[in-house]
Amino acid sequence: MKVQPILRLKNISKAFGSFQAVKDINLEIFEGEFFTIVGPSGSGKSTLIRLLVGMDDLTSGEIYLRGNRIDRTPANLRPTCMVFQSLALFPHMSVGQNIEFPLKLKKMAPNDRKQKSLELLDLLRLPKSFYEKRISQCSGGEKQRVALARALAFDPEILFFDEPLSALDYRLRKTLEKELKNLHLRTGKTFVYITHSLEEAMVMSDRIAIMRGGEFEQISVSDDIYERPVSRFVAEFMGEVNLFEVSGTKKLGLKSENPNFHINCDPSKAKLGLADGIGGVLVVRPECLRFLTNSESADFVLTGKLKAEYALGSRTQYEIETASQNIITVEKLREDRFMGKEGSKVTLGFDAESAHIIEEL
């Protein structure tokens, strides 16, 4: 039996004048999934989520919630709810009144409302005393939790998030990312989250969609997106990456025009072969490169000069400049730090298993 998706987007598009913000998107999201849409600003992700919650109208296409078409249903009649980037907590109401707002609209009795909102405070690890607090008395992280409690009070079929963590400082963001994932597990609800940070997406999500120019570039689980990006854009979107231009040949499988980049591996071993005449890029993450001593070798070897070294805390990052002025980024755990002088000649290597190839015509 085929599982029916909780949300199905069929050929949805949104145009503002002559600008196509969302281009003919198809997507299926399943019950209980934590689905994240990632993209840089201007990629259309905010427009897309506004279409999904009913804040804007589609130009064309259809949206189905559990098989029922909802794209003509106004936002206030859709059983979905969104946590806004600004959180949109009502400043003229207390924390309790904010959480009870959707319950009041559903005509729940005052006592039940209070009961429910105290339960939600508890679920979000806020003390009961918060019930009477004013919004302006809450810290950034507390506001975040109140906004979540209010959205959960609505009991939506799908809970949408529009970059709610983007305004917080790094440490708090990291804590809340984990809490959000935990909350997802505990509530079993379907979460649809948008963010510009792939790192944030990877921590929380079951599946990730990378959006660019109003379209999805890749939809997959996070490991896949990290290790096997389908395009240069996706590869570069996730922070540091090294890209090497290669082309396919009949005999060797791969060849490089770069004189400092040597391909030693057997194409059959590599599984990285390209068909003859086809170009591509080899994608290698910084942590997959290693410094080679004279006696060592690897499937792919390159040489360069150590240009800079940056301490990142648990890791150390190195920049190596090749003769053709390309900058290669390498990362090592702090305990495996490379002791080399800046400006000294180094040899780097990586193996076929840790590389991925993207075909480009």
Added chain:
Amino acid sequence: MNSSKSTQIILFIYGLLVIVFLYLPLISVGFASISKARYLTFPIKRYSTKWYMKAMESETVYAIITTSLKVAVIVTVISMIVAFFGALAFARYNWRYRGFFQKLILLPIFFPQTVLGLALLMWFNSIGIIPTWKTAIVAHLVWIAPIATLIVAIRAYSFDPSLEEAARDMGASTTTVLKEITLPLLMPGIISAGLFAFLLSWGNFPLSLFTTGADSTLPEWLYAKMVSGYSPLVPTLGILSVASSFLLVLVCIALISFYRSIQNKIN
């Protein structure tokens, strides 16, 4: 920052000048109103509250204050309603002629009021309306409603539109959003707009002069009496007018703080 001795002296003189020019004339009017003599002389020889008693008893004064009050109250109420919806249109919704509307609304403020009053009088005449205190309401509104709209619009600009969207997203209908979110958040702005509307109408002279016809508002009457037939009833009514304005300001401040305390009160 340390201010030098000379800066302090300059600031002190400046402050003193502000007080002298703003409040001393008012105080002298106050003195004039409690003089027993019919004509103003300084120093006042004998004090009396008789002009206040006269003002209380006078039917003319009663009629004048009633007219002024009627005009001001109606102008205030209409301005507040127009300002609320106008400000929403001004600040919230994107529509084709919004930019034009925003500029149009500012224009009457730049008109000299005498010109505006004259224009309205001519217009009333040409369409056959006899000017009374009712036409003065229209004239006052032409000038005051835009100001009130601007005051509310500033408030409307300062709050996040996603608050309304969030309420809607959680199931609130358009009227519920207006009642539960928009109106409470704009309320301090609406109260200030109402206060301004009342005070501007209550104290308005040029527009009233042209458009009240046979009726007379308080500022008009004060002016007429100054021109001919001065008695200390003039400064007395002047003081009463200032006092009532001041009282109204206090009431509004109290109203806003009461409103805030209700909002803070839990359920």
